[in-house]
Amino acid sequence: MWDGSSNANLPWFKSHKSRVPETDIRDAEAYEFVENGETRPFVSETRTVHKDIAYEDGSTIDWLREEAAERERKRLIGTQRGLHGLLALLQDSAGMWLVIILTGLGIGVVGAWLDVLVKWLGDLREGRCAYGFFYNQVACCSGLDPGEICNEWQSWSQYLGVRSIFGQSLLQAAIYISLSSTSSIQIVFAGSSAVLVKTYAPYAFHTGIPEIKAILSGYVLDAFLGPWVLLIKALGLALAVASGLSLGKEGPLVHVACCWAYLLSRLLRQSGQNEVRKRKLLAAAAAAGVSVAFGSPLGGVLFGLEELDAFFDDGDVMWRGFVTSVIAAVSLQYIDPFGTSKLVLFQVSESGSTWRAFELVPWVFLAVVGGLLGSLLIKLNTAAAVYRRHSVLHDWPIVEVIGFTAITAAISYLVVFLRVQSSELVANLFLECDPAKGDYHGLCNPTATWANIFLLVLTALVKIGFTAWTFGMMIPAGIFLPTIAIGACLGRAVGLITQAWHRAYPNAWIFSSCPPDPTVRCISPGFYAIIGASAMLGGVTRMTISLVVILFELTGALSHVLPIMISVMVSKWVADAFGKDGIYSTWIAMRQYPWLPAREFRDKGQTAAHVMKAASNLVVIHDDGQGCTIKELDELVKRHTYHGFPVLYGDQLLGFVLRDKLRSCIDSMLAEDSNMDRKCTFQPPSRASGSDNSISDLSPLLDEAVLQLRKDVPLELVVNMFQKLNLRHILFSEGGKLTGMVTKTDIVWLLTAGAPHAGALAEKQF
Amino acid sequence: MWDGSSNANLPWFKSHKSRVPETDIRDAEAYEFVENGETRPFVSETRTVHKDIAYEDGSTIDWLREEAAERERKRLIGTQRGLHGLLALLQDSAGMWLVIILTGLGIGVVGAWLDVLVKWLGDLREGRCAYGFFYNQVACCSGLDPGEICNEWQSWSQYLGVRSIFGQSLLQAAIYISLSSTSSIQIVFAGSSAVLVKTYAPYAFHTGIPEIKAILSGYVLDAFLGPWVLLIKALGLALAVASGLSLGKEGPLVHVACCWAYLLSRLLRQSGQNEVRKRKLLAAAAAAGVSVAFGSPLGGVLFGLEELDAFFDDGDVMWRGFVTSVIAAVSLQYIDPFGTSKLVLFQVSESGSTWRAFELVPWVFLAVVGGLLGSLLIKLNTAAAVYRRHSVLHDWPIVEVIGFTAITAAISYLVVFLRVQSSELVANLFLECDPAKGDYHGLCNPTATWANIFLLVLTALVKIGFTAWTFGMMIPAGIFLPTIAIGACLGRAVGLITQAWHRAYPNAWIFSSCPPDPTVRCISPGFYAIIGASAMLGGVTRMTISLVVILFELTGALSHVLPIMISVMVSKWVADAFGKDGIYSTWIAMRQYPWLPAREFRDKGQTAAHVMKAASNLVVIHDDGQGCTIKELDELVKRHTYHGFPVLYGDQLLGFVLRDKLRSCIDSMLAEDSNMDRKCTFQPPSRASGSDNSISDLSPLLDEAVLQLRKDVPLELVVNMFQKLNLRHILFSEGGKLTGMVTKTDIVWLLTAGAPHAGALAEKQF
Incomplete structure (x- = not known):
């Protein structure tokens, strides 16, 4: 309790986990803070959009907050009157559709370009095109009538001007042996691919689908979607496919598609800082990636739905995924890299039509x-x-x-x-x-x-x-x-x-x-x-x-x-x-990405108490109306990396405050006034003790939508709520008193702990 | 507060809405209940599956409770050891798939039969088949070589044996005029259809899709799915289509499919009383209905997903819908009512393949x-x-x-x-x-x-x-x-x-x-x-x-x-x-069905307080540890038809109890012991005052998963939670004290009140 007499330890947070030595913490003292005559509840609006808070890679986004921010943004656009408002609305909508359409077109082009590149790398073992090194054999010889001899395509011996039959054979053989005969060219391709990936973009390795599943479910990993990754993954993929290793291009294409969409959205300033908006766009791009990989626009949409679990119960997102998929498939078909003018990759003969x-x-x-x-x-x-x-x-x-x-x-x-x-x-x-x-x-x-x-x-x-x-x-x-x-x-x-x-x-x-x-x-x-x-x-x-x-x-x-x-x-x-x-x-x-499998979880009779961290083990903020100083809050934020803290008033649960919200609030308060001993409270003004203007009101920082349950709720239900509502945490209370908390990490651990080798690669440094 | 001294009104519930006169309520008195030596907490398990509670038509199911019951049922099957358990598991799974497959087959057959029936009704204007009245012209003449004359099909004049040319023409003309020439046969068809619907199954009118949307979202309307409705809807639909009115068979086929699935599941005792299981089956059937109506299996699945919003984030349900759709489409194709052996109804010529x-x-x-x-x-x-x-x-x-x-x-x-x-x-x-x-x-x-x-x-x-x-x-x-x-x-x-x-x-x-x-x-x-x-x-x-x-x-x-x-x-x-x-x-x-549109709702800055019923207007159960008598609870349940009541301990919110749970509990208590003055409490045993065995513990009746929010949550978020979690109510509390409640009906009203003519047909008696 905050009574001004405790010392050596901050009285209003309580931690059994703190590993930082507490020697540098000053004694906390009760004292009077002189307000400069002016009441400034610096967080005045009850609904502030915290655009400036970016997530760090490795954290998980707060869906409810991001969705609220997106709604707020749309509401602000909607409230603008007259022509200006209409234009803003149009611009918002048109910008989104522009990104969708360009994503679809781009992915179709990238998919076709990859096919062409793979073909060119294969043909490179044989020779080169007279009027352009970068044409493959088909492109080089296009435009000829059937039966006409293609003089534009030169084998290496023709190109090097070796005329004698013997010399020709010898050179051809030498090049073929050195470049292709057993494995050397394949080794060159695979080696270059590995060097590119290792040196420039380690995130470009593997298929990418596990990471995309995690990102779509709220994991933050922006480095995985960078432009450098896009380039290296596309180039490396072409080299890897041409190397003859036992691998396919389908999964990586989905990754490439997501990188492309992310790049576009940043160039066109569309998704902005909103993480939900970004994820909706990435879901559409992933669907388009599958659409191009298999020539299967509907399959792409359903892949997004079933495997990526990406459409957030939102018809609009599914529709955007569908549009992107179809545009990608149509542009692939238009470019027609295989020369068959068909989307179907492995056409089946009709003869076996009965079984x-x-x-x-x-x-x-x-x-x-x-x-x-x-x-x-x-x-x-x-x-x-x-x-x-x-x-x-x-x-x-x-x-x-x-x-x-x-x-x-x-x-x-x-x-x-x-x-x-x-x-x-x-x-x-x-x-x-x-x-x-x-x-x-x-x-x-x-x-x-x-x-x-x-x-x-x-x-x-x-x-x-x-x-x-x-x-x-x-x-x-x-x-x-x-x-x-x-x-x-x-x-x-x-x-x-x-x-x-x-x-x-x-x-x-x-x-x-x-x-x-x-x-x-x-x-x-x-x-x-x-x-x-x-x-x-x-x-x-x-x-x-x-x-x-x-x-x-x-x-x-x-x-x-x-x-x-x-x-x-x-x-x-x-x-x-x-x-x-x-x-x-x-x-x-x-x-060990923080991703919840969508499958049904069945407990064996346990309740939430089974996974709950008890209140006594939580780092909480105690606020009994006297307020606490900025300094104390600052120490708390610096000492603990948890993404938020429950706030108690006496033994009653007031709410939950997010660490980054608190940090940015403290920073802006300190920027205005460097007095570290200024007092703040989380009590709503109506309930705060009297008309004490000297205490800054932090109650708007409290999370608006924190869920509270009783701790004897079945565990299954808790898991189910995390799965369906994209929550990061649930507080448990009884009679207004905090009894404990469950976070998404606890649930992920609960669901994946049984898997063999769970976490085996978790700490891997790329 | 329960202090034994209040009279003339039950002290532990408080209602501003009661319309029942309170004259028959006895004074409530504190007294001692003598337990017969045996402590019998008759609701002993913390998780009881209330299989015997059926919903009435017009109510809304409790998704969380039904899902919990279904999980419990599966868990019980899973816990059976050895061969017996394996067999039970197999039987459970096989039974479900049997219903799925039979539903698909049946809907394919019904769809084909409808097409045949419509054709037959049309041909009936012309004549009849010699070897069977129930064959239409195509079926009657099948098996002939091209060019052969079909003697089996007799025009009405041939059948009636009129030989003279004059008499033949006259009869033909008379029949044609009376049966078909302008409109009389159409009027007969339409009239019969209306008589059938009006007399035998009023629920068979209209398309049925609005009702199915409502049912899938939790509305209870079993009468809508009865076998009689199935028969009349199918017959009436064929007559209506043949009558030349401006209507189609697509929507009603979805209704017919749902009726069929419901009939099957009851015959095979599959869905049992579980309402969620039933709805999952109905969703699959609806997809199959669309599949047959349009010859479009994928369209059926996506219709279920988009329009019916029916797959509850559950891949399994979507998969079942897909299987049912494909089986229905294949069996329709096998029966081939149009003789084209194609699923495509309106084949487009390929000529216009560029635009x-x-x-x-x-x-x-x-x-x-x-x-x-x-x-x-x-x-x-x-x-x-x-x-x-x-x-x-x-x-x-x-x-x-x-x-x-x-x-x-x-x-x-x-x-x-x-x-x-x-x-x-x-x-x-x-x-x-x-x-x-x-x-x-x-x-x-x-x-x-x-x-x-x-x-x-x-x-x-x-x-x-x-x-x-x-x-x-x-x-x-x-x-x-x-x-x-x-x-x-x-x-x-x-x-x-x-x-x-x-x-x-x-x-x-x-x-x-x-x-x-x-x-x-x-x-x-x-x-x-x-x-x-x-x-x-x-x-x-x-x-x-x-x-x-x-x-x-x-x-x-x-x-x-x-x-x-x-x-x-x-x-x-x-x-x-x-x-x-x-x-x-x-x-x-x-x-005015209790159905929430899936569309996004944007408030104008309101909070939950805008729609919340304040605590002072709610009928609540007050329990301060002294307990309340069965009689008082019984009166409460009889007097109010709300589907549940918040339970308070002092001014602290203990939880929420559902009316039907409470009623069935009271009934079974009274069946054991007709003493109306027996006492009960909702306090968990650990917190109940002492070891007083005379008070029955009703705390297991409290809803396990009631959501509690603060009342200054944005209204948008509340709507969003109702949409995503299929809730029936949310309680609002602050510091453990009940501040109010929002029910699904409030949200439905909020979302549909703006629609023109909302509720215009609500009270319609069929």
């Missing part, structure tokens, strides 16, 4: 296998990441990348399906065999069925190993495409087995629903590859509806949506039995 | 017109509904239906585009003119362009009038199809104008992007019709993303999604300027 009930048996088998292997992939990847963290590799990331690229290239050289690019492999595995179109590396050779099955299963298994290690190295890397490739190999293998069985026993009862004519295809192994891919994706990512939509927008296989759904569902069930978290949630748990 | 930038001008014009007319349609419809309510028509609904059907038929006879079925009209308006396919009622006659434009605009205007009156009569009626038809007429008219302009001035600078060859089509009026339809729908329903998805699933016009998006957006903006509510929200406001 038979007995096929559900191999499909469900595939789904179970996909769930098991997906779960295994997550576990291997986690183990690899933890091992890397604690081994010598942690200090030599570039060497690790170069070494593993060499290993990948060497092993891949042995198996034909590992040697080709993953996207090309997937496209061919999804296609049915058609004699008119030729054979893809012997895949359609009916006499080599068992060899193919062996090769496909081998490819899948090796790729699981590669992917588990690659996803987490110091390069930009997505996990979608490798997962699809693994699943497609397995699916195709199962399809080939079923087909071989059908060929061997065409009259078995199980095949009775097949057409009797043996020349008509009954089993379509290409579609089995799609089922395999969806099962594997279901096991690794644990997505449901957005995955199904992405897959059928990706392949155009609308007629087969029911089996895809079944396989995703079964695979998710199987994988969930071995751990509830998908790959992204696992990484979030390992890095 | 020019200048076309944005007429399209934006269409969007503005659509927004204006959509807003007008809502206002006309509201005015018609209010007029009907207060005029003599209110007592003669069947006469009104018959009379208006006659008027519709008579006026429609004059204009060719009004005479045809709306769905047929829309399908043809969406198609481009193709000389090979023939002309549709002169629509493609290039010499009659201006006549066509006049006819189309006339049709649109007349249809607006028809629809505004029809939507709200005592028959099942949807507003989607008429709105599409109005928009398509306008769009086609604008398309024809643009085309005529282009033909007149092919070299004008504005048309410079058109192909120079005049035989190549530059303007596609069919696509203008789609734009018109989306603009009109945007204006009437105010949906965004789900509307766009439904439209492109409906037409297959994926390449044109950008202009459709722009038109929906502009039209919504324009219409929003004349009133924020779409047609469904308007009806909800008129009927």
Whole structure:
């Protein structure tokens, strides 16, 4: 209690955790403060918008406060009368839509440019364009009639003017060997990517989706979205994809899209300092990133909805995400980097448009296998990441990348399906065999069925190993495409087995629903590859509806949506039995971002008291109406980094004050008047003792919307409220007395503590 | 205060609103209650699941309590050990999925059956099938080779055996005149529909979507979902559609789907008494209803998400909605009532697959017109509904239906585009003119362009009038199809104008992007019709993303999604300027269901105090530790119908007790021991005075999760919390003292009070 007699310790805060020695704290004394005749309640408005308080990286935003600030901003615009007000309203709305549209356009362009860059890097092994080093072979030779010879594209020997056949071959061979034959060019690409990432933008490594999930849920990490990260991630991604490592560009594209949107919003001064507004824009950009990565605008929106949990119950945000997605997809289609003028990446042939009930048996088998292997992939990847963290590799990331690229290239050289690019492999595995179109590396050779099955299963298994290690190295890397490739190999293998069985026993009862004519295809192994891919994706990512939509927008296989759904569902069930978290949630748990999984939490009968910090362990501000000095508050703010403090009056809970609000208030008070002994109170003026003008009224600083519950509330409900309301803390009181507090960190810890390796990478320095 | 000395009035509740005379209330006296040696805290568990408390129709469910009960149920299943527990878990999960799958199948079948029934009703004017009265012409003649004459289908004259040419013509003419020629068969259909609805199931009238929105948000109206409503709505809908009135089947199909799901869940004892579980199932069914109505599975899911706001932040529910939608769509496609084996209802020709930038001008014009007319349609419809309510028509609904059907038929006879079925009209308006396919009622006659434009605009205007009156009569009626038809007429008219302009001035600078060859089509009026339809729908329903998805699933016009998006957006903006509510929200406001619009609410600086009922006006339970008698509580519950009461201890707020919990507790206490003077207290045992076993502990009845805020919280935040947390009430306290309370009804009133005619139909007796 504040009675003026206590000393050596500030009487109005009480801490069992303070680690700062208290020797430099002066005795607190009661004394009279002479007001200069003028009453100045310097925080006069009850609703002040604290625009100048920026969050530090690593903190969590206060959703309620940010939303209130945004509402206040809109209200201020709305109150302006006449033409000026109308113009301000228009400008506000138009600015937002401008950012949305430019984001969509930009992401479409970046996505197309990446595809072109990857193609150019691949072609660079062969030669160069006569009229421009930066054209790839297709662009260089465009505009020619079919059959015309392209003279503009020069192989290296032509360019270097080597005329003799012998010299030509020798040079070609030398360049090919040095640049491409086994692995050196791939090593160069991967190494450059790692150097770029390590040197210029460590945040550009990995997929980026775990961080984006955390940011969208309120985590502050602006460094992750900087322009430098944008550039390095895009460049490094192109190099990494061209390096032949087992990785995809899908996840990193979402990160690139978010960086781009953030850059735009800062250039156009749109999101300003408002963190909720910024997050709404980032959600739209993430949807557009998925839209471009898979050519799937609807899938992008649903990904934002399901996986990123990003639309905050707000139809407007979903609509903006949809607009951004569609604009991005349309601009990608307009640029048309693949020359197919189609959004569908892996077009499926229409021939296999009917399916038979007995096929559900191999499909469900595939789904179970996909769930098991997906779960295994997550576990291997986690183990690899933890091992890397604690081994010598942690200090030599570039060497690790170069070494593993060499290993990948060497092993891949042995198996034909590992040697080709993953996207090309997937496209061919999804296609049915058609004699008119030729054979893809012997895949359609009916006499080599068992060899193919062996090769496909081998490819899948090796790729699981590669992917588990690659996803987490110091390069930009997505996990979608490798997962699809693994699943497609397995699916195709199962399809080939079923087909071989059908060929061997065409009259078995199980095949009775097949057409009797043996020349008509009954089993379509290409579609089995799609089922395999969806099962594997279901096991690794644990997505449901957005995955199904992405897959059928990706392949155009609308007629087969029911089996895809079944396989995703079964695979998710199987994988969930071995751990509830998908790959992204696992990484979030390992890095320990303050992110709450959206899944339902069930307690075992505990109440809030189970996680609550009791009032006796909290740092609180005691205010009994006599007030406390600026100095004391200043000490409190300097000593403790908690994001806020409960304020008590006697033993009654007055409210909660945020640390940064308090700090900026103290700073501005001290700027006006450096008297450190000025007194302040948190009591509202009506209740403050008498008309004592000498005491500054700090009650407007109290948080307007702090939630108070009883401590015997079920724990489930507390978790549920944190999940739904984006809270940072809940106070518990009984009869007006503070009994304790729960913060978001407590809940995150509660939900992720069970995950294996939770926090294993938390302290990692990039 | 409870001191035993007050009399003539129950001292521990205080009401300024009681309307029941208080003469029968005995004096309250302090006395000793002799416990029979045995301490029986009859509500022993801290978490009791009150399964036996059913909600009455017209009340609102308590989401937090229902969710807690559902969690508890799952927890109990989870705690069962061994095989038994596993089986229970499997059964629980399998039962839910069985309902989901059967719902999807059933809705697909019902949708297909409705289409067949409508066709049969139409064919009934012509004749009957020889081998079964219930086959329509297509089904009767199926299985024949092309060109073969169908002898199974008999016209009425053949059936009645009239052989002479003269007699045949006469009979045919007589039947045709009596049954179909102008309007009599339509009047018979509409009249039967109205009689069915009025007599057997008044809830089957109208579209049903407003009620479903209210139910999904927590309103209790089980009578609306009964099996009788299902039957009558389906039958009445088929009759109404066949009657030629200006109505669609889309909205009512959603209602039918919900009835079906509810019936199934009761048959399979799945949802049980849990209201949240029931609503999750209904949400999935509603999505499936839209899926079948439009052949649009994704549109169904997004409709559920955007318009019904039905997925409660729960990925699982969305996934179930998706599964149900797809199963429904697939089973509809399998039954194939239209014989096209396509889901796409209005297939658009691919010819118009490119569009020019200048076309944005007429399209934006269409969007503005659509927004204006959509807003007008809502206002006309509201005015018609209010007029009907207060005029003599209110007592003669069947006469009104018959009379208006006659008027519709008579006026429609004059204009060719009004005479045809709306769905047929829309399908043809969406198609481009193709000389090979023939002309549709002169629509493609290039010499009659201006006549066509006049006819189309006339049709649109007349249809607006028809629809505004029809939507709200005592028959099942949807507003989607008429709105599409109005928009398509306008769009086609604008398309024809643009085309005529282009033909007149092919070299004008504005048309410079058109192909120079005049035989190549530059303007596609069919696509203008789609734009018109989306603009009109945007204006009437105010949906965004789900509307766009439904439209492109409906037409297959994926390449044109950008202009459709722009038109929906502009039209919504324009219409929003004349009133924020779409047609469904308007009806909800008129009927005054306790439903909170999801839109953002902005206060003008008010705080919660603005809507709060002050503590002095509340009926509260005072408990100062001496306890109160059962009789007093019983009187309180009998006298007041509020759904709960704050409990005070002295002037400190203890918590909140729900009326039905309290009532069931009192009932069970009285069943055990009819002593009305037994004492109870709401104080937790630890704080209750001493070890007085004679006082029953009612503290477990206190609501576990009542929210307490300070009354100077911004009003916006209070509204926001009601919207996001599905609350029924918030208590306001300061320093532990109750200051007031806000209920959901207060917030609904706050948000809808501004709407014109809010509550105009509230007291309507069906």
